Amino acid sequence: MRFSSAACIAALSAGNLVSAGSWFGTGDVSVNDAQKVPGDSPLQFCDGDHDQDTVHIEHVDLLPNPPEAGSPLVIRATGTVFKPIEKDAYVKLVVKYGLIRLISTRADLCEQVENVDLKCPIEKGVLSITKSVDIPKEVPPGTYNVFADVYNADDTPITCLQATVTFGMKRNTDESIESIEEVEDL
Known part of the structure; x- marks a missing residue:
């Protein structure tokens, strides 16, 4: 499997987006509400104080959430x-x-x-990003944990984010309907 971007969460933490798709897939998402990044995504802030972070993330949405293997994903931050x-x-x-x-x-x-x-330097101010990425259909089912601790060149914190996503097997809707009809016929 190709890791499409080492900056998936790092870029989100800088108010930017990068193709995160290959690490978020269909399935259950577990998020600690106290640390959850606002919006509709599996992202949460790492434990600890974020008052000194260079970037304050205000909102991140994934469309759809949860993402689906083999489908496009739109990320807004x-x-x-x-x-x-x-x-x-x-x-x-x-x-x-x-x-x-x-x-x-x-x-x-x-x-x-x-x-x-985007290019560095990324200047002070509000930054909004929308990015569409294709999620590979070959994403194996299972639980993925992503942890990104992001720093400036002088080692001051930009932010720290994490996500946990459980990939499931994408079911064919027609097969699911046929299975339900077979059970009802019994």
């Missing part, structure tokens, strides 16, 4: 950048499939935000 995000900003990204660590990396945030047609 709005946030406020309090301090310019400059070259050498980075994200520490960990992606797990169940208990198996698939990715553990440090990625250049400025390279990743180019996926949403």
